[in-house]
Amino acid sequence: MDDGRISRHGSGARLWLAGGWLLLALLAAIFAPLVAPQDPLAQDLMFERLPPFWMSGAEPGFWLGTDSLGRDLLSRLIFGARIAFIVAFAAALAACLVGSTLGLVAGYFGGWADRIISRIVDVWMAFPPVLFAILLVAVLGTGLSSVIIAIAVIDWTRFCRVIRAETMGQARMDYVENARIAGYGRIGIMLREVLPNVVPSIVALLSLEMGIAVIVEAILSFVNLSISTDDPTWGGIIAEGRLSIHQAWWVLVFPLVTLILTVLSFSQFGEGLKARFDPVLR
Amino acid sequence: MNASCLNIANLSAVLPNGARVLRSVSLSVQPGEVRALVGESGAGKTMIGKAVLGVLPPSVRIVEGDMLLEGEDLGRLQPKARRTLIGARTALIPQDPLTALNPSRRIGPQMTDRLVRILGWSGQGADARIRQLLDEVQIRDPDRVLKCYPHELSGGMRQRVLIAAAFAAEPRLIVADEPTTALDVTVQKQILRLIAQLQREHGTAILFVTHDLGVVAKISQKVSVLYAGKVVEEAETAALFAAPQHPYTRALMAATPRYTDPFASLKPVDDAVLAGLAAEIAAADQAWRRPHG
Ligand SMILES: Nc1ncnc2c1ncn2[C@@H]1O[C@H](COP(=O)(O)OP(=O)(O)OP(=O)(O)O)[C@@H](O)[C@H]1O
Ligand SMILES: [Mg+2]
Numbered sequence: 001m002d003d004g005r006i007s008r009h010g011s012g013a014r015l016w017l018a019g020g021w022l023l024l025a026l027l028a029a030i031f032a033p034l035v036a037p038q039d040p041l042a043q044d045l046m047f048e049r050l051p052p053f054w055m056s057g058a059e060p061g062f063w064l065g066t067d068s069l070g071r072d073l074l075s076r077l078i079f080g081a082r083i084a085f086i087v088a089f090a091a092a093l094a095a096c097l098v099g100s101t102l103g104l105v106a107g108y109f110g111g112w113a114d115r116i117i118s119r120i121v122d123v124w125m126a127f128p129p130v131l132f133a134i135l136l137v138a139v140l141g142t143g144l145s146s147v148i149i150a151i152a153v154i155d156w157t158r159f160c161r162v163i164r165a166e167t168m169g170q171a172r173m174d175y176v177e178n179a180r181i182a183g184y185g186r187i188g189i190m191l192r193e194v195l196p197n198v199v200p201s202i203v204a205l206l207s208l209e210m211g212i213a214v215i216v217e218a219i220l221s222f223v224n225l226s227i228s229t230d231d232p233t234w235g236g237i238i239a240e241g242r243l244s245i246h247q248a249w250w251v252l253v254f255p256l257v258t259l260i261l262t263v264l265s266f267s268q269f270g271e272g273l274k275a276r277f278d279p280v281l282r
Numbered sequence: 283m284n285a286s287c288l289n290i291a292n293l294s295a296v297l298p299n300g301a302r303v304l305r306s307v308s309l310s311v312q313p314g315e316v317r318a319l320v321g322e323s324g325a326g327k328t329m330i331g332k333a334v335l336g337v338l339p340p341s342v343r344i345v346e347g348d349m350l351l352e353g354e355d356l357g358r359l360q361p362k363a364r365r366t367l368i369g370a371r372t373a374l375i376p377q378d379p380l381t382a383l384n385p386s387r388r389i390g391p392q393m394t395d396r397l398v399r400i401l402g403w404s405g406q407g408a409d410a411r412i413r414q415l416l417d418e419v420q421i422r423d424p425d426r427v428l429k430c431y432p433h434e435l436s437g438g439m440r441q442r443v444l445i446a447a448a449f450a451a452e453p454r455l456i457v458a459d460e461p462t463t464a465l466d467v468t469v470q471k472q473i474l475r476l477i478a479q480l481q482r483e484h485g486t487a488i489l490f491v492t493h494d495l496g497v498v499a500k501i502s503q504k505v506s507v508l509y510a511g512k513v514v515e516e517a518e519t520a521a522l523f524a525a526p527q528h529p530y531t532r533a534l535m536a537a538t539p540r541y542t543d544p545f546a547s548l549k550p551v552d553d554a555v556l557a558g559l560a561a562e563i564a565a566a567d568q569a570w571r572r573p574h575g
Binding site for chain 1 (some may be wrong): 335337340365369382386
């Protein structure tokens with residue numbers, strides 16, 4: 001089958017490109033103090049709004065230029081990656097755990113379990129997510145953990161809906177009935193027979209959700225509701241860049257590009273992994 | 283004293299709207315015997331199989347009748363005991379060999395798992411047993427097959443795997459639900475021959491669901507003809523083909539292509555027969571409703 005081969009190649013390239021960028025960003029985040037060329041908080045009014053390295057007026061050591069307080073943009077982006085990744089992993093994992101579990105139960109057991117869980121999801125999704133997040137953080141107070149909790153609390157429904165539908169599809173298959181006839185218990189079938197078949201979707205969603213968490217964190221930082229304003233965050237840098245767009249476009253453009261690349265990479269990486277994981281697609 | 287392997291007596295099942303899908307079905311399968319269950323699509327053949335195996339869809343409710351598996355009344359057992367009994371004594375050879383295997387698990391673990399976890403075999407014992415059965419279903423490269431995912435095998439190979447799995451734990455009764463329908467014609471014959479051969483060698487009773495009278499003639503000793511959830515005729519296979527009693531059975535035979543003369547004109551079941559059947563069903567429902575409100 002030619003089609004299969006082509007799409008597999010496509011997914012391979014996607015997987016490696018997206019994975020490469022994510023790995024780079026992750027390593028930079030972990031080793032930020034070692035790789036950042038400057039102190040991300042150091043202000044120097046002599047060096048304010050330096051342009052990136054290829055433009056005239058650039059200074060060595062300030063690769064992507066500086067912001068209006070003279071802070072090195074590259075270093076701030078690298079340190080901002082730390083918060084982005086912490087939020088991405090923690091929030092996505094929490095949302096995944098809650099949502100996938102409920103989705104699996106609703107999809108496999110059906111009946112009243114499904115009715116209750118689906119109703120909760122419906123009510124939940126009636127709230128506009130960004131407003132919901134802002135509201136939650138306002139209630140919980142700003143800080144890293146409230147951002148994580150807010151994202152998990154809002155986005156578990158994404159996992160729940162998708163995994164419920166996938167599980168229902170699997171539960172109708174004959175192999176599940178066969179397992180019943182053989183004498184396996186319901187929970188055993190759910191975990192051993194059905195769950196492995198929805199894992200590829202869980203993985204894809206998890207990666208997608210990490211990207212979404214990065215965006216939401218950026219939005220919250222942008223409206224100044226994320227963590228303390230001292231630590232650089234991508235959203236915070238974008239917010240500052242917006243104010244000096246005419247004098248120093250790079251302060252806005254570089255964090256935006258970084259954000260978009262990261263979010264896209266997360267979603268592409270997830271899709272690629274799903275294709276890789278799935279024995280039927282493989 | 284009841285020596286039947288399976289004995290179904292007066293089994294009726296209804297849908298939520300009150301319509302009967304099974305109409306006082308009675309049939310029995312003796313140990314080591316193949317009982318064919320034949321009828322057109324929607325007659326309720328699969329329902330009977332599912333009822334026996336305890337996997338009726340939740341919307342279908344048994345309202346009357348008994349099912350005895352080796353003398354044990356399935357209706358009287360606690361759910362857990364029933365599951366254990368069914369799991370130990372029965373197996374299914376399904377219609378669609380693709381969806382009957384778990385797509386994300388390799389064939390080997392998928393087959394041994396049941397022996398080990400449910401029936402308490404040792405891992406080695408289960409592995410040896412599975413290999414023996416794969417040999418019996420004429421799979422020549424068991425090492426490769428055991429490592430495959432289901433989608434990596436052809437339909438015929440998958441069905442061989444499922445037949446091996448069905449016989450592996452020496453069940454007393456196998457329900458074979460149109461086991462060759464999803465396969466192409468050349469493979470159908472091989473699979474049918476395999477089932478017949480393993481059935482003889484293992485002495486397993488089979489409830490063989492099919493809509494193909496040609497298959498009935500080849501494999502079974504007894505036949506039940508089902509129409510709209512009602513057994514309209516039951517006989518020894520040879521007797522049925524020699525002298526079909528019910529007009530519907532005769533019509534079914536006239537509608538079956540013969541290998542000897544495939545171009546002979548096939549007659550659809552004619553209107554008089556259908557009208558007779560409708561009257562028969564209505565009368566049965568009338569008689570049934572009286573005591574059941
Ligand atoms: N899940 C279900 N809920 C309610 N009714 C069902 C369900 N599945 C099947 N039925 C109905 O029960 C009747 C018997 O269906 P069954 O599947 O047993 O037929 P069958 O004889 O096996 O036909 P086929 O040869 O097409 O497999 C049909 O009229 C069908 O519409
Ligand atoms: Mg059927």
